Amino acid sequence: MSDRLSSLQRAVLLVLLAEARELTNAELKEVAGLSLTGKPRVQLNELGLVESTTPWRNILVHELTELGAQWCTEELSRPAPARAGSFGGALYSVLGGLHRYLDGSGQLLTDIFQPDVAGQIVRAYAAITDGKPEQVRLADVRTRLPHLSPDEFTRAIVALADREGVHVRAEADRKTLTEDDRAVAVSLGGTARHLLTIEVLK
Template sequence: MSPRELAVLLTLLAEARELTNADLLAVAGVTLDGTPRRRLNELGLVDSEKVGRALVHELTEKGAQWCAAELARPRPDKAGSHYAGALYAVLAGLHRHLETSGQLLTDVFVPDVAGQILRKYTEITKGKPDQVRLAELRNRLPHIPPADFSDAMARLADRDGVHVRAEADRKTLTEDDHASAIVLGGTPRHLLTVEAVR
């Protein structure tokens, strides 16, 4: 397995969701295309599907099993940089934890929904502290179940610099706004403003 392929597999595992090449690049500084993509697809470790103009990659069950087995493997002689050696030390430590706790990798790695919301907010606002409708965020993150979105928004609302507010002019609210609102303190909230993404 090449370092690039290993990086993709571990990133898909850690993110626990489908990722486009743009997502992979933003999260781990790597993309999956050409020969490496075909190889991982043919090995049955990753499923890749064209959605619009983007390739979307997802770790298969076989891919998750491969990652679990990788935790127990010794560091390859040609691991390369210090980072690669350190990575294998971390993987070995994770393997020890799973062995003693009886947990599975799927218990450890869950989607970072709050992180996805903040990344999408930053993409929409280009990093400025502008107000964004929750309906727009939900529409741009269709893979996130509504309950997970609401839970993540409630956690984000507790952070310094994150404001989840009600729309003052209720006449401007659409059906989409009502459906996408989250309730905090008994009040439906429709807008997100982040002073600084953290």
């Protein structure tokens, strides 16, 4: 099956594996500079390697299937495809090293790659503020990340709050709080926090 796939399709599969989450084409573009559309998308869907859905109007969301994860595992031990170039050759050298590590440790490939929830929050914040260090409501950030569970979101905000230049504050005027604000509030030091500011985006 591997020799039937283009470099783009291989790249999409590996990015979906590494990100460990659903990705829209816009997110694929942001993360790796590529997108999955047309015949390449249809082929991956038909092969059962990627599931593509449209939960929002005209927005495709791609997710690696179990068969896709199996393909990625098998790809670790394969040589670089023809005309992979220097970067492709380097990538497959890294994949080969990862294969040796997994063989020796008994771990699964999916044990290593976990979603970067904090990174997703930072990107959502940047999209809201256009990259500026402005104060935004956690509820607004949360709205952009519907795939995250409440616990995932809370844990990531708590972790971000420990970073230099990240401020998670309480809303002083409680009368302005909405039900959404209260629902996504994160408790820090025994105080419910509703606002997020990130001074330096990384």
